[in-house]
Amino acid sequence: MNYINAILPSLIQGAQMTLSLFCWTLIISIPLGIIISLGLISHIKPLQLFLKFYVWIMRGTPLLLQLIFVFYGLPIIGVIFQRYDAALFAFILNYAAYFAEIFRGGFQAIPKGQYESAKVLRLTKMQTLRRIVIPQVVKIVIPSIGNEVINLIKDTSLVYVIGLGDLLRAGNVATARDVTLVPLVLVGVIYLAMTGIASYLLKKIENNYSKWK
Structure with a gap:
């Protein structure tokens, strides 16, 4: 117990870094x-092609490679990030x-009749998006967003x-220093707690939206 109390501050500090990166992302x-998804379904072909290429690159290469490229690769051409900024950017x-593809699917799932009805009601494009389309899209994409x-x-x-x-690095350092699996077990427990809380909140949000007609 004394050992756990000794390493807990470093793990909590690492968890704060993890949560900061998670929240800002x-x-x-x-x-x-959402903005990219609107570009993907727009009728502006050059924009659509550019965004499709961007999504293809981001989804087709590992996030780990992207992190390495941003922090270690970009300085070669003079673009330098601090560690946290590089991680957040990547x-x-x-x-x-990923969110763009999810929202694109959500927007395309809205029946065309919804847009036609909005025209009959003389709503602008922004009013149609804000009042009619986006609330329905959010309801559709919540499960995928949750994942x-x-x-x-x-x-x-x-x-x-x-x-x-971050949290994992703090656990690895403590494990290598003290030659014990306890820090890694605690790291696993903290990750489980974070994912458990997130899953609970997402389920509540999903249940709330499921009541919408």
């Missing part, structure tokens, strides 16, 4: 994903692409590759 990548680009949120919590462990002091 969600806050920025979800709205960005995560936002990656998850925005990505859980994946994001676990994917934050990849930042160890650029030396960022």
Whole structure:
């Protein structure tokens, strides 16, 4: 018990870094994903092709490679990020692409009659999106968004590759130093707690939206 109390502060500090990366990625990548999804279904061909290429690159290459490329590769051409900024930048680009595909599917699932009805009611395009389309899209995509949120919590462990002091790195350091599996077990428990809380909140949100007609 004394040993757990001794290593817990470093694990909590690592967990704070993990949660910070998780929260900022969600806050920025979800709205960005919505904007990209609108571009993907737009009638502007050059924009559509560019965004399709971006999504293809982000979804077709490992997030680990993207982290390494941003932190170790970009400085070769003079683009330098601090460790946290590099991780956040890579995560936002990656998850925005995944969210864009999810929202694209949601937008395309809305019947065309909804848009025609909005025209009859003389709603502008922005009013149609805000009042009619987006609420329905959110209801459709919540389960898929929930899966990505859980994946994001676990994917934050990849930042160890650029030396960022996250939860997993704190556990690895303690394990290597003290030659015991206890830190890694505690890391697993903390990850399970975070994913459990996220799953519970997402389920509540999903249940709330399922009541909408």
